[in-house]
């Protein structure tokens with residue numbers, strides 16, 4: 001297992017459920033998710049931001065709003081009247 005909690009003092013492998021090092025009793029447990037966890041969270045945040053941005057800037061992809069329906073009705077009515 002590559003990702004393991006380790007004691008910051010003696011580098012002893014500590015199980016994720018342990019709150020203190022069984023070797024030296026230190027409470028400083030290093031998380032295995034330091035750098036990679038940050039990368040993954042950053043990627044997820046960017047992906048979510050892009051998705052939200054797409055939804056926000058392209059409302060026609062969402063369910064039509066009452067105003068949009070009214071505009072469509074008016075436009076079809078105008079085109080019918082012009083003929």
Ligand SMILES: [Zn+2]
Nearest residue numbers: 007010021024
């Ligand atoms: Zn230790």
